[in-house]
Amino acid sequence: MTPPPEAARRDRFTRLPDRVRLQDTVEERPATVPDPARDVYDADRWLVPYCL
Template sequence: MEHARTTADPAQRRRSLRFSSLPEPVRLEDTVEEWPAVAHDARSGAYDPDWWLIRMGGL
């Protein structure tokens, strides 16, 4: 014997509307944020992008 639902409480209606579909897909480009590794020192003008390589003995 099956019961037919005639009415649902308001909370159940909100849940079914909220979870009835999947969210919009997120693009990979929107998940990555790029920042420079070393901030530019405008006062001394001594910005060296390879500083870490020299400091760590890579050269």
């Protein structure tokens, strides 16, 4: 037997839901896979197209 709609609504809305901890709402992960060739800097690279 199902409870009347008023009782079901009262049971559902008479108390607040359980609190969610902030630690449970945040997920940290890298946005992309780091590319080791991206951060390689050659200080003399600009010499090739402009000085030769």
